[in-house]
Amino acid sequence: MRILQKYRMRTPSTGREVIVEAQPGVEYVDRETGEQLQVIAQLLPVAxxxxxxxxxxxxxxxxxxxxxxxxxxxxxxPVCGRRMDPLET
Ligand SMILES: [Zn+2]
Known part of the structure; x- marks a missing residue:
């Protein structure tokens, strides 16, 4: 059972988005720019x-x-944090 709610968060200056299993009361920052991440959306299904x-x-x-x-x-x-190859079209 997953307890923590997942959120989609964005770095304001770069627009880069990550999926975070957020803990209440914890601030999340972009690992490259150090900016505080903005919460964009709550992922479904809700925890x-x-x-x-x-x-x-x-x-x-x-x-x-x-x-x-x-x-x-x-x-x-969102699992290993590395940039994935472009999708084939
Ligand atoms: Zn990966």
Whole structure:
């Protein structure tokens, strides 16, 4: 069972987005710029939930670094944090 709620957060200056399992009362900052991340959206399903799939399978891809599922609209893998190769069109 996942207890922590996942949030989509954005770095204001770069527009870079990450998925964070946020703990209450903790501030999250961009690891490169040190800026405080802005919360963009709460991911569904809302915690607590046994699901780790915030989106449908059609919208997921495999990270080319860690081979875990990641959302297609992300540039950086939410699991290992590395930049994924561009999607083939
Ligand atoms: Zn990865």
């Amino acid at each position: 607590p939930t046994p699901s780790e799939l915030p989106w449908a399978v059609e919208n997921l891809r495999f990270c080319n670094h860690c081979d875990q599922l990641a959302q297609k609209d992300l540039n950086d893998c």
